Amino acid sequence: MKGNEALAEAAVRAGCKCYFGYPITPQTEISAYMAKRMPRCGGVFLQAESEIAAVNMVYGAAASGVRAMTSSSSPGISLKSEGISYIAGCDLPCVIVNVQRGGPGLGGIQPSQSDYYLATKAAGHGDFFMLVYAPSSVQEMADLASRAFDDADKYRMPAMILSDGLLGxxxxxxxxKDHENPPDNKEWACVGHKNKRPHNVINSLYLKPEELEASNIERFKKYDIVKKELHLAEExxxxxxxxxxxxxxxxxxxARSAVNGARAEGIKAGLIRPITLWPFPEQAYAKAADTAKVFLDVEFSMGQMVDDIRLATSCRRPVRFFGRTGGVIPTTAEVLEQIRRIAKEELK
Amino acid sequence: MIKRITVITGHYGSGKSTFAANYAIAAAAEGRKDVAVCDMDTVNPYFRTADLRDIFSENGVRLIAPMYAGTNLDTPILDYDIPSLYEEGLSMVIDMGGDDTGAYPLGKFGDFLKSHGQETDVLYVVNFRRYLTRDPADSAEIMRDIEKACGLGITGIVNNTNLGAETDRDIISEGAALAEELSRISGVPVFCNTVPTLCCRDVKVDKMFHVERLIADPFSK
Structure with missing residues (x-):
């Protein structure tokens, strides 16, 4: 399957009942797949009039307790920012997929990883975070989409799948894998109740400063728990x-192919692959910094993850960077050349 | 024997472009000097045949693609037409976009293609390992949608069943059996069964056509 299709199918199997989207390359296969698949499983597919409309439809569906998803690519995610912030402010679970393309601006349509900051630090206005997952294969596009729905429900917060045009x-x-049916016990959801219980209110507006502050503090207590429980990395x-x-x-x-190449030449190289980007798997980096001498970060960007590695390692080791942007994919040979240069110049 | 006009249709991701390129290159390798691939994909700008420009020129195949393919002006347009290329004496392998949506532009040349029916193959590429075309009935439905969209009858089935590098003998023979079933349901004959050279060079099957993977995996370069 294509990565985009695998992700869409996994979402359906994880109990996603509502998909709202707007076309943009290179994620359109998700919408195309959902258009065919959703009517067959009793779900809703709706092509919205814009990205902004789509994310607000997700907001509404999530408020009613339904598993909901939207997807887009970089410029479209910028448009969704406002809605994502509202969803986070209401503590609603949902899944947002970003199949990244080159930026800034209209950029290009080829694969890129230049939305790391957007996903992990600046998904919208206000004090909030999203869960961010970074699949590395078509299989993980499926597995992490499935997991994102479960974790989003568990922590009542939006989750983003940060993919790119190559994987999509x-x-x-x-x-x-078989997926258990999602739990149907969202006691906070806004559904009809015939006055048998107090009203549930989904809201992100707090005009009294103390109330807004209290809601932010409460949310950050939850983030501390998430940081303890959820930090995935492959070593x-x-x-x-x-x-x-x-x-x-x-x-x-x-990077893995380059590490194998370096090992074949007798250079002791290893790989850390973060699978969650928020929370950032600091533990894996901190541990590695005890023994490793230098880090080399490889991205399809100008180096957006470098600072997080420095923080995770408390700046104990130098962090070098190699990246290509705009849709240019670094080759294994280019990365291997960087490893050789570091081995020659910095390992004495 | 390659006809003057070969139209390649199919579900998206079924391997149309890879087959079109291999089919044209194979004809050129037999000494044909008049072979051209026409990129008529107006749906997905990723992985279009125009990306294989260098491979075509190395193999003596002419590439006909919109002038602005792969540039900032890459919009769904056609700046060439089939009748004039036919007059030039070219044997064309026309690579369409995916599904019925991708087959629409062909309607523009419907009258011409119908009047040259004897010289035209309209092929339907199918990979039974693709999620939405796993069984012959689903494949037959997409085939009918494509016929409706382009106004032409499919004349042959290209069974391109594969699972990338994991393709093996069983997958090939299972695909061939499903292609026979699709042929029985639809009344359209099997044109060929492809075998990927990457992993199954020694596998033998009826109406065999070897397919080379032309786009390299970026992780192993």
Whole structure:
């Protein structure tokens, strides 16, 4: 399957009942797939009049307790920012998919990873975070989409799948795991109750400063719990590594090939691949910094994850960076050349 | 034997462009000097045949693609037409976009293609390992949608069943059996069964056509 299709199918199997979208390359296959699939499983597919409309439809569906999703690509996600902030302000679960393309502005349509800041730090106005997952294969497009729905419900917060055009468009074999039916006990949801209980209120407006502050403090207490419970990373050949190469998503697959190449030349390289980007898996980096001498971050961007690695390692080791942007994909040979240069100049 | 006009249709992601390119290159390898691939995909600007420009020129295949394909002005337009290319003496392999949506532009040349029916193959590429075309009945439905959209009858089934690098002998033979079933349901003959050279070079099957993977995996480069 294509990555976009695998993600859409996994969402349906995870109990997603409402999909609202607006076309944009390179994520349109998600909408096209949902248009065919949703009517067959009793769900709702709706092509909204804009990205802004689509995210607000997700807001409404989520408020009624239904598993809901929208998807777009970079410029479209910027448009959804306001709605995402409202959803976070109301503590509603939903899944937002970003199949990243080059930016800023209208940018290009080729794969990119330049929305890391947007996803992990600035998804919209206000004090809030989203869960952010970074799939690295078509199989993970499916697995993490499924997991994102469960975690979003568990923590009552929006979750983003941060993919890119390469993963969305490429085809790989995929298998689907059985997914338990989502729990149907959202006691906070706005559904009809015939006056048998007090009204549920879904709202992000607090005109009294103390009330707004209290809601923010409450939300950040939840974030502390999430940070403790949810930090996923894959570690590969890190135990004896002098150089830790790191990257997420598609970049991590290129980095892994380069690590294998370096090992074949006798350079002790390893890989850390963050799977959750928020919460950032600081533990894996902190541990690696005890023994590794230098980090090399590889991204399809100008280096948006570098600061998080520095923070996770308390700046104990230098963090070097190699990236290509605008839709240009770094090659394994280019990354291997960086590893060789670091080994020569910095490992003495 | 390649006809003057070969139209390649199918579900998106079924391997139309890869088949179109391989089919044209194989004809050129047999000494044909008049082979051209026409990129008529007006749906998905990712992985269009125009991206294979260099491979075509190395193999003596002419590429006909909209002038602005792959540029900032890459819009769903056609700046060439089939009758004039036919007059030029080219043998065309026309690569359409996916599904019925991708087949629409062909309608523009419907009268011409119908009047040259003897010289035209309209092929339907199917991969039974694709999620939405796993069984012959689903595939037959998409086939009928495509016929309705372009106004032409499909004349042959290209069974391109594969699972990428994981394709094996069983997947190939299972695909061939499903293609026979699709042929029985639809009344359209099987044109060929593809075998990927990447992993199944030694596998033998009826009406075999070898397909080379032309777009490299970015993780191993």
């Amino acid at each position: 468009q490429m085809m790989e074999p995929v298998s689907f 590969y050949l890190t135990e004896d590594a002098d150089i830790i190469v790191t990257g997420y998503g598609a970049a991590a697959r290129i």
